[in-house]
Amino acid sequence: MKALVLSGGAGTRLRPITHTSAKQLVPVANKPVLFYGLESLAAAGVTEVGMIVGDTAAEIEEAVGDGSKFGLRVTYIPQEHPLGLAHAVLIAHEFLGDDDFVMYLGDNFIVGGISGLVDEFRETRPDAQILLTHVPNPRAFGVAELDADGQVIGLEEKPQEPKSDLALVGVYLFTPAIHDAVRAIKPSWRGELEITHAIQHLIDQRADVRSTVIKGYWKDTGNVVDMLEVNRTVLEGQEPRIDGEVDEASQIVGRVVVEAGARVTNSRIVGPAVIGAGTVVGDSYVGPFTSIAENCRITESELEFSIVLRDSSIDGVGRIESSLIGRHVEVTPATGTPSAHRLVLGDHSKVQIRS
Template identity: 80%
Template sequence: MKALVLAGGAGTRLRPITHTSAKQLVPVANKAVLFYGLESLADAGVTEAGVIVGETADEIRAAVGDGTRFGLHVTYIPQERPLGLAHAVIVARDWLGDDDFVMYLGDNFIVGGITALVDEFRRTRPAAQILLTRVADPRAFGVAELDQAGNVVGLEEKPRNPRSDLALVGVYLFTPAVHAAVRAVRPSRRGELEITDAVQHLLDSGAEVRSTIIKGYWKDTGNVVDMLEVNRTVLEGVERRIDGEVDEASETVGRVVVEAGARVVRSRIVGPVVIGAGTEIRDSYVGPFTSVGEHCRITDSEVEFSIVLRDSSIEGVGRIENSLIGRHVEVTPAPGVPTAHRLVLGDHSKVQIHS
């Protein structure tokens, strides 16, 4: 079995971060989201991965290399324009050959991996196997409809009136039967060749399509809120490790990771927190569910429930929370300006002013 990993796309929902970085390489717990997916594929016994790349191809290639570090042999497959997931299968047709394959969206995150799903597919080999999860607003996803016996009876991409709350997770398993299906579909109202329509074509042609409803944790890390939530989830599983320097005036509480070369000076760190190599935390507080990248500097500040990417500095700005701070960013106090209150008050007024 091969893997087709989608690592193209513009990542518009994560701008401005993705103006200068591929969305799949934005880190959670100081590791790129894409890397978690590649590790899951290797754990499931996949050894060959075709990575679909677009405008950020050079950055993806530099980060992933030949795949050896993940236990994979990686081939890069260019997609000139992001014309849909089914189009990615068409582009990869020659590389996929007649092998079964798992298609994995590189910005998706699944706790617990996909080994059980891949093993089940290998045993049963339906034409397609899809992963589903219940969501609050299915209109933003591909949606599957099941009958009372749990069989897939229909699929629709981003429906205005969803027939269920079961959204398709960004992992699909296919036999070569899918190649005829992706060739048969027409562009959707979004102008893309939808993989949802290709799976529907398989259903309409009488092919077997199975589904699995996952009970574990899944996120599409396409926006800041979900990125912070995934960061929180991953950090919940870290184990305490202090490889860097923590002085006697500092306190570390709970599951705190201080990488080699990092320094904590006169500060309080309350886990779960990861502090990257070469970073310095001085006269500051870093609170739960925060990951700080390599070679950062946090001075006289408080940071909580946030992601700070490498080579950034935060100095003297009080408290920051629920934030995603990019690479090479400088956060400093605004210049002091005179303040004044302009009032028009009626008779017998009482006013309290905090200045």
Template identity: 75%
Template structure:
């Protein structure tokens, strides 16, 4: 069995971060989202992985390498334009051959991995197996409709009026039957070859399509709100450790991991939180659910529920929260400009001015 990991796409919902960085490499608890998926694939006993790349191919290649760091053998597959998930299966045809495979969206995050799902698929081998989860806004996802016996009866991509709240999670398992399906379908109104249409073709052809509704944690990390929520979830499991230095005037509370070379001086860090290698925290407060990447400098500032990427600095900033800050960013207070009030007030006026 092989794996196909999709790591193309522009990541428009994470702009401006993704103007200069692949969305799959934005870190959660100081580790790229993509790495969690690759580790889950390796844990499931799969070693041959095709990584579909687009405009950010060079950055993905640099981060993942040949896959040996994950116990994988990685083959890179170029998708010249983001023309849909089914199109990605088409361009990966040579790599996939006649093997079963799991398709994993590289910006998705699933707690608990996919080992149990892969083991079940290897044993039973339906033509396709999809994961579903209830969502509040199904119109933003591919949506599955189930019949009275709980079998998948229809799949609709981003329906205007959803008949179900069950969204497709970004993990799919297929036999080679999917190759006939992706060749049979036409582009949708979005100009993309939708994987939902390919799976619907299998259903219409009477093929065996199964589903599992997961109750565990899943997120599509395509926007800042979800990135911060996934970061919070991962930090809940952080193992506290102090590999850097903390002076006597600092206070470390709760589950905090301080990486090698980091220095904490005159500061208070409340976990769960992670401080990256060679970061410097001086006279500051770092609150819960904060990930500070390597080489960052936080001075005379307060930060909480935030992700800060490599080599960025906060200096003299009173409060930062619920934020995603990119690489090599400088955040400082705005200069205080002289201000004045000018009035023409009638008789018996009463004026309140905030100083």
């Protein structure tokens, strides 16, 4: 079995962060979202990976390399324009050949991995197997309709009148039967070849299409709220570790990771939280569910339930919460602003805030 990992797309819901960075490489718990998916594939025994890349190809290739650090062999497949998930399957046919494969959306996050699903598919080999989960806003997703026996009888992409609350999770398993299906469909009103249409074609041809409703945690990390929520979930499962320096005037409470080369002085860190390598935290409070990446500087500030990307500084701004702060950002005091702040800052931003 092979894998097809989608790591293109514009990431419009995470702008301005994704103006200068691939959405799949935005970190949660100081590790890119994409890496969690690649690790899940390796754990499931899938080693041959075709990676669909677009405008951010150079950044993705630099981060992933040949895949060997994940125990994978990665082949990069360029997609000039994001023309839909089924289009990705279409252009990857030469790589996939006649092998079964798992298609994994690189900005999706599934707690517990996909090993059980892959094992089940290998044993039963339906023409297609999809993952579903109950969501409160099915209009934002591909939605499945099941009959009384739980059989998939219909799929719709972002329907105005959903027939269920079962959304497709960004992991699909296929036999080579899907190749005829993606060639048979036409672009949707969005101008894209929809994978839901290809799977519906299989259903219409009486192919064996099965579904699994997952009980565990799943998120599409395409927006700031979901990114912060995934960060919270990952941090809750981490083991505490102090490899950097923490002075006697500081207090570390709960599941806190201080990476090697980091330094904490006269500060209080309440976990779960992670302080990246080379980062300095001084005279500050870092609260639960916060990830601070490498080479940052936090001084005379409070930070909670937030993600700070590398090489950024926050100095004397009082309290920041529920925020995603990009790379090379400078946050400093200014007059006339409230003492509580919620920020979404792109890379190389400069913001002045009054504490």
